[in-house]
Amino acid sequence: MMEVRNLTVRAGGRSVLQNVSARFRSGCMNAVIGPSGCGKTTLVRAAVGSGALQADGEFWLEGTKLTSRGDRVGRVGYVPQFCLAHPDLTVEESILYSLKLLDMGPEEISRRADQILAETGLSRLRTRFVGKLSGGQLRRVALALELVADPSLLFCDEVTAGLDPESEDGILDLIRTLVERQGKTVVNVIHNLHHLHRFDWIVVLDAGEKVFEGHFPAFQKWFELEDPVKLFRLLGDLSNPRDWAALWREKGEEPAKSVEAERPPSKRNTIPASDFSQAKTLLQRRFRLFLRDRGYLALTAAITIGFPLLVVIFALDGIPQLTRLSMDSGLGTLGRLQGEIAFAKEAADVGSLVSSLILFQVVLLTLTGSNNGAREIAPQAGLFFQESLRGLRPGPFCFEKLVFTGGIAVVQGIVMTVVVKSVVHFPGSWWIQGITLVLVSLALSWLALGFSAWLKSGEKASLLAVYVVGFQLPLSGIVLTLPEPLTDLLRSVITTYWGWASYLASFRNTGLYDAAVFVSGEKVPPYLLCLLVLLIHVFSAMILVASGVFRMHRTR
């Protein structure tokens, strides 16, 4: 039996559930019903251990108290209203990747996948992409994914909502089969009361309080209703207002206590795979999804190749060399003056071109970097929550995101270095310039990834990343002079400045360096210092990502 004791939940400054206690029967189909906004979803989310709620109360499963999300892993599953599986995976791939997050050998994985597909009626659809399935088929996939960890208790939040009557019937039949053949306990939030008679146990909520708990016949008797569909009208009947919660506390609670004999404590039937194995599976899945998403793949390829080409069109013949390095002393004072002016003009032109080209490639890399990370974590928060109930740990999830976005950032940094240096012929070390651009790309990719881990939506993270990139250029102080007291303070956090300075410092002691410094009027720090600061930016962004992912794990 799953038991909720004295649950009070506060959200948005008010009480959403007040002192609710309810028992859900083992090996049965349980229903949670009530008018819209009465707190059904909140009850389910609290029961599955969501950290997003300010919940006060106790949860007991087969005589064991559940105190954390970890206690629920592999024992409690959660099927949300909408299937969160990746649309670009096939049904079979979705199940296989989920199974690979558990500690199982390849033969067992394959056997379990076949079994789950058969049980959920998905065998014929195994090669179909999830994104191409109907509503009813998607609910089956959502249920199938929850069967992967073989939990004894499944919470389903309106899994039949929005389905046609036939599909709704099919899903309820499937749940009944899981209950009868596998002994699962299923708790269903439902809206359509036409099907209420099919449930073994019913809990009714109204305005955050429990107003009934029992069998269907007891339900009909308690509310004096032949037709359960009239329940919501009865609860909201202002012409005859009744305090159903007080009535239940007074007269109804006793009979509900005689439910069933306790079962032995439920145990986990599956064990999560090691961190390494989970990280490997997630990365394989991520790269497969990357290759399948043609639009994203084309965009990434286009900016990886296109942006360096954009830089080099400003210096297709390489950078012009400074020609008037010496003045002819035979020209006299006026001639020398004219020579100096001509040299200054040429140095200004060349220096400005060098400084701008370096700045341009750095800025473009900050832009591509922000594009890599901003939508990577926030949109997957729901799926991550579900998978964490099946045993996925935050460490491997964080590692997958860092490696995937980091991999793209490194490739983009290298392509920029190779294309620009080959065409423009910047002097100086390939290594220093390559490392500089890779670090710039990594820092912004992971910063945007960090935003995505901390913010609630990919759009918000993307917007913030765009602002951060947009402010990089003016706050670098390279193009516009910053007020003196702010210069060092602001620059310390501006990746663009350190990328520009490191690249420029890599060819110190050359005429081009002198010309660029002459134009910018900057004292350029040594490249080792610049690389060190860039490394600090990269590690800080990494910490932002890790702290965001672990926080998301605690608070979802």
Ligand SMILES: Nc1ncnc2c1ncn2[C@@H]1O[C@H](COP(=O)(O)OP(=O)(O)OP(=O)(O)O)[C@@H](O)[C@H]1O
């Ligand atoms: N994070 C939140 N902040 C503020 N209010 C919230 C939050 N979550 C839920 N609520 C409020 O709590 C109440 C219960 O919400 P809940 O989603 O549990 O209701 P429900 O019974 O599942 O409704 P429905 O049947 O419409 O899905 C609603 O009034 C809702 O606005």
